[in-house]
Amino acid sequence: MDHAPALDAAALPIAQEGELTKLHPNYAHALRVRTTLMAIPFLIAALVLELVNREEALIPSGIIAGSVLLIAILLILRIPARRYGARGYQMSADRLRVVRGLLFRSDTVVPFGRVQHIDVDQGPLERFFGIATLTLHTAGNHNASVALPGLGEELAREMRETIRAHIRRESL
Secondary structure (H helix, E strand, O other), X not given: OOOOOOOOHHHOOOOOOXXXXXXXXXXXHHHHHHHHXXXXXXXXXXXXXXHHHHHHOOOOOOHHHHHHHHHHHHHHHHHHHHHHXXXXXXXXXXXXXXXXXXXXXXXXXXXXXXXXEEXXXXXXXXXXXOEEEEEEEEOOOOOOEEEEEEEXXXXXXXXXXXXXXXXXXXXX
């Protein structure tokens, strides 16, 4: 049984109607590292093609690897910043609103009364940057869980405890 003290909702950032709270700035850095890691196999493939091309001499040396490197740099600089800017949340006294998406926008509202259980997750990259993902699991099959990545670790835990306290008050 967890005896962590329930925090007052006033201690958490509660935005006005329509106003979204931005995620932790380290989330943008974590996204940039993930994008870099995803680009590495493409850069390796481009270097292999450069080696094959060196023997065949079909196109000038450096065109393939240079192009892939330029595209990777542009993606690493631009995509994480855009994804970070397209996410936000709004926590009120009885619900959590999560907004995300660039091309396909998603605006999800989770009433605390529908929450079954709450997880705070961290992978190695998130631990390194001091961020966490808050996941609310709800009753039902469609969108049965809502994840909010990019929260400061302590804030994610405080939000979890505040939502748990709200659920306890409603169930009495």
